[in-house]
Amino acid sequence: MIFPGLLSRLGCVLLLALGLLAGTLMLPRAAFAQGAAPDISAPLAQFTTDKYDDTETALNALAVSGSPAAAGIVAALADGRLFYSPATKQVLIRTAAGGYVDAAGGQPVAEAPPGLKAVRVNNRIRRAVEAASGALALVSPDPAKRLEAAGAVMRARDEAALPALDAALAKEADAKVKSALTLARASILIGKAGVSDADRIAAIETVGEEGNQDALAVLRSVPADAAPAVKAAANAAIDGIEYNLAIWSVGQNVWYGVSLGSVLLLAAIGLAITFGVMGVINMAHGEMVMLGAYTTFVVQELIRTYNPALFDASLLIAIPIAFVFTGLIGILIERTVIRFLYGRALETLLATWGISLILQQAIRTMFGPTNREVGAPSWMSGAFELGQLSITYGRLWIIIFAMLVFVALLATLRLTRIGLEMRAVTQNRRMAASMGIRTNWVDAMTFGLGSGIAGIAGVALSQIDNVSPNLGQSYIIDSFLVVVFGGVGNLWGTLVGAMSLGIANKMLEPYAGAVLGKIALLVIVILFIQKRPRGLFALKGRAIET
Amino acid sequence: MLEVQDIDLFYGAAQALRGVSLKAEPGKVTCVLGRNGVGKTSLMRAIVGQQPVARGAIRFEGDDITAVKPADRARRGIAFVPQGREIFPLLTVAENLQTGFAPLKRPERFIPDDVFSLFPVLDSMLRRRGGDLSGGQQQQLAIGRALVMRPKVLVLDEPTEGIQPSIIKDIGNAIRYLRSKGDMAIVLVEQYFDFAKELADHFIVMERGAVVMSGDGAALEDPDVRNRIAV
Amino acid sequence: MSAADTLEPDVPETNDPVLAIAKKDLTEALLYLDGVTVTFDGFRALNALSFTVDPGEMRAIIGPNGAGKTTMMDVITGKTRPDKGDVFFAGGTTDLTKLDETQIATLGIGRKFQKPTVFEMHTVIDNLRLALKGQRGALANIFKRETAAEREKIDEIFQTIKLNEHRDRLGGALSHGQKQWLEIGMLLAQDPKLLLVDEPVAGMTDAETAQTAELLREINANGHSVVVVEHDMTFVRDLGVRVMCLHEGSVLAEGTLDQVSANERVIEVYLGR
Amino acid sequence: QETIKVGVLHSLSGTMAISETTLKDTVLFMIDQQNAAGGVLGKKLTPVVVDPASNWPLFAEKARELLAKEKVAVVFGCWTSVSRKSVLPVFKELNGILFYPVQYEGEESERNVFYTGAAPNQQAIPAVDYLAENEGVKRWVLAGTDYVYPRTTNKILEAYLKSKGVAAEDIMINYTPFGHSDWQTIVADIKKFGSAGKKTAVVSTINGDANVPFYKELGNQGIKATDIPVVAFSVGEEELAGIDTKPLVGHLAAWNYFQSVDVPENADFIKKWRGYIKNDKRVTNDPMEATVIGFNMWVKAVEKAGTTDPDAVIPALIGVSVPNLSGGFSTMMPNHHITKPVLIGEIKDDGQFDIVEQTPGLIVAEEWSPYLEGSKDLIADWRAPMNCGNFNVKTGKCGAQ
Amino acid sequence: MSTATTTPPALLGKSGLVFLAVVLGAAVLVPLLNLLTAPDSALHVPTYVVSLLGKYLTYALLALSVDLIWGYVGILSLGQGAFFALGGYAMGMYLMRQIGPRGVYGDPVLPDFMVFLNWKELPWFWYGFDMFPFAALMVVLAPGILALVFGWFAFRSRVTGVYLSIITQAMTFALLLAFFRNDMGFGGNNGLTDFKDILGFNIQADGTRLTLFVLSAVALALGYVLCRFLVRSHFGKVLIAIRDAETRVRFTGYRAENYKVVAFVVSAMLAGVAGALYVPQVGIINPSEFSPANSIEIIVWVAVGGRGTLIGAALGAVLVNYAKTYFTSGMLAPYWLFMLGGLFVAVTLFLPKGIVGTFYDWRSRRSPAPADLEPADLAPADLAPPDKALPEPKPAE
C-alpha cells in the first residue's frame, strides 16, 4: 500500500522508523544470518562527506552489513541525531539525554568535538531509511508493527527485501499480517525480473484482490515486456479495481461534500442567528470567526509556554474560551452600535462593515499581518480507511462538532425560555417589551450567542485554514449564501443548505474543475432561488407577511 | 391605581395629545371614546410606554412611571392589547401565549384555564403559527396573551375589532367577570358605542388630542355623548 | 339568480342542486366560484365553496372568525391558489385561477384588505394617484402627466373620505381608522367592476359605519358589484342586501339578514344567544 | 537639510498585507541603515509610506501621488503582477523608478522598472530539473492558482517538460480560484495521479492564503514528501510560520535565497534585521533579499550618477553589482533583471529550509521565455543604442515602437 | 427639495440645482485652474488631482445608479460592481484594440496577454471593439442586457429582499471567478492595461485627462437629471410604492416586475457608463472590480451620503473615496482602516439618514412644513425588516 492509513496517522515516517528499530534491536542478526561484528568504518566515513549520494551508499551498505550498530545508526539518521565532525571525521549519535555516543561502538563520548554537523537527509535518503527499516521491522514482536512494516515494504517494492520477507512469512502466525506480507511479496514479484509468468499471474491475482488505489499502482508497474498473458491478467485486474474505485469515488465525493458542508455550516451558523433570527446584516460575522481562531492561537501559545502536556486538549480548552470571548465582543458591539439600529436592517450593513474593518485592522496591529500557527492535536491528525474511503480524523471531528453545535443551538432556540424571547423580540420588539420581556437584555444575549457560536466555529476552522486577519473575509460570502439558500430564519434550512452546497460543490468539482465548479454552483444557486424565492426551507403562509 | 396627568405627546412635530388626563381604578372599567385619529391609541401607547410623553406624568400604584421602560411597566402589571393585534407571527399560538410569562414567577408560569374557556379556538390551534390565524382569531390571541400576564391594569385598544358577534359578547362577559373580581383596572378604547356603554364605569371622550368630556358610566346614556362621537 | 333553492337552513357541503344552479348561472354571473377548496398543511380553510355574484349585485358575507372569508378573497384576487375548484369572472370568460394578482386587478377587481394597507411612504394624495384608474405600463408612466379630469376625480374622492386636510401627510402617519378610509378611497379611485371589501368599518365609529354603508350602497347603485365582509350586524343591516354566512369554509346559510340571523346554526356558531 | 524621498508602495491592509507588510519594513530598515551610514550623496533618506490596500486601481493612484505630489526619487513596491501592471503606465508617464522584488512570470522589461525577483528560469526550471534528476520524478502535477503567474509558469514548464521527453499524459495541470480552501478533492486527485506507478511530484504555483489549507490537507491525507514531493514557488519562511511543518518535512521550495543560507553576510543581515524589528524570532525570506539587493543597487547607482535624476540613474543601474545574501554578487543586467543563484530547500520541522541544492553559478534572467511562442524571438537591452525592452531579433525591430 | 405635491412636480428643486451647479461648475473651473494658473499658485489644481477628481466623479455616478434602485425601489444590489466592471471592460477592450501593433509583442491584432498565452486568433467577442461607436454601444448594452436577463428572471420569480441581494452577490462573484480565468480571454487577473490612446488622443496627455474629467462631470450631471426625472415621475412613485409594499402594488394593477426591470436596467447602464469613464482615467480594469467587497463598498458610499436622496449618493461616494485617498497616505496610513471603519459606524449612529438625509431632516425640523414627515425623498423600508421599518415611534427607553 502506498498510503497505509495507519502509517500516515503517525504523520511522519521518521517516527515510525525509530519505533520499528527500537523494537527490533536484538533481531537483525537473526534476519540477516551473518558473521560477528562486521566492519562498518567504510560506510561511516561516507557519512562525513556531506554528499547525499555518499550518505545513501553508506546507508545501503549499513543495512546489509549485519552490524548490530546499524539499526541504531539508521534510526539516528532518520531522526536527525546523527552527527559528524568535519575536523576529526568522527561519527556520533546524540542520545535522548543530549549526550553523544560513538556511532560505531556505542560508547559514550565524554566531550563532543567542536563544530559538529548533522548528517543531512533529503527525500531520497528518507526513502532509503524507510526501506531499510521496513525490512528490519518485519520480525518485530508487535503484530501491529509488522503490519505497518509489510505495508512499507509493499510500497518500497524493493527486491532486496524479498529474502527477509520470505523469512518473515515463514514464521508469521497472525493471519492479518500474513496476508499483508503475502501482498507485499506479490507486489515485489510483479515487477521483479526473472519471475515465471505463472508466478507473476498468481501475484497479480493476489494484488488484484486488494482492490485499492495502491494495488492499482502495483499492477500498473507490470514490466512493459511482460508476456501477453501476464499483461492481460494485469489489465483485467486493473479494470476490476478501477470499476470498484469508481463506485467508491462517489461515496468519497459525498464524504468530501459532507465535510465541506460541515465547514460551511460552522461558518454560517452564527450568522443564522445574528442575521437569520435578528435581521442584522452582519458583515462583521467573519471577523467573529476570525477572533475565535485567534483565541485558539492564543490558548495554544499559552499552553505551549506553560503546560505543553495539555496540548492535545488545547482545542477543547479553546472552545469555551472562544465562545465567551467572542460572545462578549458581540455583546459589546450590540450594546454600543447595533441596538440603535433595530428596524433599520440596512444600516446595520454599513455599521457592521465598519466594525469588520476595525476588527481586522486591530488584529493586524496586534498579531501582525501574517498567518499564525495553530497546531493540530494528535487526535485530529491522520486518517483511517473505511472500505476504499479515506477518512481524515480532522474532518471527521469537524463534522461531529458542527452537528453538536447545530443541535445545541436548535435546542436553545426551541426549548428554552430565552430562545422563545429571542424570537419574540426579533419579530416584534415593541410588543415584546410590552409583554414584559427585557428586550435590551435579550438583544444583547442573542447577538452574543450568534457571535459566540461564530467564535467556536473559528476554533474549528483554525484547523483547516489560515489564521490571519483575512480569515473572516473568506467565509462571509459563503456564509450569507448558505443562510439565504437555506431560507432566512430557519435553522434547519441552514443545515440542509450547507450540506447541499457542500455536496453539490464536491460533485461538480471532479468534472468541471475547482474554478468552473464554483461558478457552476453559483449559477445553480441563482437559478434555484428563481424557483424558490425564499430559499430551500421557505416559510410559507400568511405568517411571513405580517 | 393608574393615573394619567395632563400629558402631551408628539409624533415628530405633530402633536397627538394635549393635556390628557385619565384615571383607572381596580374593579372599574374606564372607557376612552372618540372618532378616528383623535389620539386614543396614542394615549394607550403613552400608558404602556411605547411612546414617550413630552409633558405630564403617569402614575401607577403611587409611583411615577413616566420614565419607566415598557418592559418594566409590564412587569409591574400593565398588560396591553394593541390595536392591530401585533401578535408574533412566526411563533405558534402556544408560544405567543407563553411570551406572557415574562413578568411571572416560575410557579405562576402556566396558561390560566380562563383563556381557553373564553377563546376555545386558541386551544384547538395551539400549534399553528400566530401569523396564520384569521384576523379575528389573532385578536382573540392578543387578548388571551395579555390575560396570561395576570395584570393589574389591562389596557385594551379596540378589542372587539374584527371579532364575530358571539365572541364580542363573550369578551364583554369576560370584562365584566374581571371587573367583578375587583382587583383589576381596565382601560378600554372602544368605537362600538353600545358595547362601551354597557361596560363603562367611567369614560372620557376625546377630540383632536384633548379630553372634551368625561364622567360616570351612567352619563353615557346621555344622547349628547353619542352625538359628540357621531359628528 | 334564483335564491329560493338555497334558503334551506342546512346546505350540505356538496349539494347537487346548488352546483346545478351555479352551473346554470355561469354565463350570467360576474363572479362564479365552484367547489373551491383551499388547504393549509392539511387544514381546510375553504371547503368546496360555491357561490356566484351577479353583475351589479352587492353581497354581504358574514361568518365566524376563521370561516374562510379572507381566504376566499385571497383566492379571487389571485393571492392564494385553490387546491380544487373553479373561479370564473365576467360570465365565465376568464379563469381567475390562471391569472396573477396584477392581471386580476386590471380585469377590474379591487380589494380592500382586512388589515389596512396603504403606501406608507407616500402622501395621502399620492396614494390616491397611484390607485387611480388609468395607465399601468412602466414605460408609459415615465412621461405621464396628471389630467384635469384626474385631479377632479381625486378631489371628489377626498370629499368622500374626508381626509382633505391630511392630503400631504404620509400614509404611514395616519391613525388606524384614517387608513381604513384611505384604503376605501384607493378602492374608489381604481373604479373596479367588482369591489371586495374586507371589514371596512372595523375601528370606525357608529356614525362613520353608517356613512360607509351609505357609500357602498351608492357605489353599488352606480353599477359596481360589491362583496363586503363584516362582523358588524348594524352595518350589514344598513346595507340591506343578500347575506351569506360562511362556516368552516363553505356556505352555511344565505338570504336576507333576517332570514340568516334566524337560522339556528348561524346563531349557534356566529351570533351567539 | 535637504533629503531624498523614497517611496514605499506596499499593501498594508487587505489580502496582500500578509506578504507585503514585511517588505515595507525591509525598505524602512534599509533606509535606517543607509542613514546611519551617512545617507546618500550626503543627504538623508526619508521614506514616504502609502497603503494601496491590495486594491489595484489604488496602486496606480498612489503611484501617481508618490511621483507627482511627493516627488520621490525611487519607489520600492508591488507584489502581485497586476499591481505592477497597474502602476506601470504611471511610472512611464512620470518617468519614475520602480524596484519590483517578487518572482513573477516574466514577459516584461520596462525602462522604468527594475526586477529584482526571479524570472521563471531563475526558479521554476531549476526546481524541475532538481526533481527530475535527484528524485527521479517522471510524472508531474502542475497545480496553481488561476492567474497569470501560474498560467505562464506552467506554460513554460509544460513546454520545457515536453522538450525533455515527458509525455502529455504524465502532466496534470490543475487550477484553483484565489483563496481556495477546500483541497480535499484536488489532493485526492493528486494522490490518484501519483499512484500510476511512476514517481510523481507536484509543482505548486499556488498563491498566498490558499497554501495553508493545501498543506494542511496534504498532511491530513498523509501525502509525505517521500511519496509525492511538492515543490512550491510561493512558499517561503514567512508562509511556513503559519503552519505546523512537522507533517511537511521534505517538501520543497525553490528560491534565490533562504534564511538558512549559511554565510556570514546573511547571519549579519538577520541579526541587524531582528534588532531593527525588535523581534528575535522574525524570519527573513526571498522577496526581502530582493528588496535589499534592489535598494543597495539603487544607492550604488545614485552614487555613481551623482544625482537621483531618473534619467541619470536608470542607465547607471545597468551593470551595478552588489553582494546578495547567499554569499555571491548579483548584477543588474541590461534587461533590468538581475543575476541570481537558485536554491532548492526542503522544509524542516522548525519551519526553515534545508538547502539541498544550489546552482553552481549565477543564472541570468530570461525575461522573454524561449519556451513561449510569442516571446522566443524577443530580447531586452536598455543600453544605447538598442534601448529597447522587446527587441525582435527576427525582424530586427524594437516591437513597442 | 420640492415636495411631491406641487403639480407638475418640479424637476430639480433647490438642492438639485445647487448640486448641478457644483458639478458643472467643477467641470469648468477645474480645467481652467489646471491650465491657467502657475503650478506654484495656491489656486493651481495639479493634473494628479484632476485625474483623482475624475475618478471620484465616476464613482459618484456609480453610487447614483445604486441609489436609484436601492433608495427608490428597495433593490439592494450587492452586484452593482458587475455592471460597472462590464462597462469598464467594454471600454478597456476598445482601448486594448487601439494599442494595435504597439504592444510588447508587436502583434497588430492580438492583445499582449493573448500572444504570450499562445492564442492564435482573436476570440469572436473581441470583434468590433476596435470601433469606438460599437464599444460605446457595448458599454451600455453589455450591462443593460445582463441586467435585463437577470432582472427579468429574478423579479418575475419575485425574488426580493436579501434573497435578491445575495443572488446579485453570487452573480458578481461568479463573474469575478470567470474573468479571473485566463481562458476567458479577458486577460485574467492582470486585466487590461497599458492603454495608449483613446479616439486618437494620447491617454496620458493632460488635455485628454481634462477632457475625461469634464466628460465625467457632465455624465454625472446628466445621470442625476435622469434619475431625478425618473423618481419624480409617476413611474418613480410606483417605484417607491413597490419599495414599501410590493404586494399592494400588484393588487393595484401594476406589473411590479416590469417597473423593477426598467429601473434595474437603467441603473446598470448608468453603472456601465461610469465604468467606461473610469477605466481610461485609472488606466486598468481587472476582475477585482467584480469582487463582492467592491459592490458592498458602493452601498456604503450611498448609505454614508444618504439613501434615497440621489445627491447624497454622489456626495457619499466622493467623500468616502476622498477619505480613503487621504487616510492611506502619510502618518495615518497604518490606521486608516480604523478611521474608515470608525467613520461608517459614526455615520450610522449619528447621521442615521446619511449626511444629506440628516440635513433634510434638520432643515424640515427648523421650518415645520405642512407635513410632519418629509415625504417622497426617502426613508427606510428595509429588506426583510424584523419590525416594519416605518415612521415607527421609538419606545420610550
Ligand SMILES: Nc1ncnc2c1ncn2[C@@H]1O[C@H](COP(=O)(O)OP(=O)(O)OP(=O)(O)O)[C@@H](O)[C@H]1O
Ligand atoms: N406613527 C405616527 N406618526 C405620525 N403621526 C401619527 C402616528 N400615529 C398616529 N399619528 C397621528 O396622530 C393622531 C392620533 O392618532 P391615534 O392613532 O392616536 O388615533 P386614534 O384615536 O387611535 O384613531 P383610530 O380610531 O383611527 O384608531 C392622528 O392624527 C394620526 O394621524
Ligand SMILES: Nc1ncnc2c1ncn2[C@@H]1O[C@H](COP(=O)(O)OP(=O)(O)OP(=O)(O)O)[C@@H](O)[C@H]1O
Ligand atoms: N397559512 C396558513 N396556515 C394554516 N392555517 C391558515 C393559514 N392561512 C389561514 N389559515 C386558517 O384558515 C382559516 C381561515 O382564515 P380566514 O382569514 O380566511 O378567516 P376569516 O373568515 O377571514 O376570519 P376573520 O373573520 O377572523 O377575519 C383560519 O382558521 C386560519 O387560521
Ligand SMILES: [Mg+2]
Ligand atoms: Mg387607534
Ligand SMILES: [Mg+2]
Ligand atoms: Mg378575515
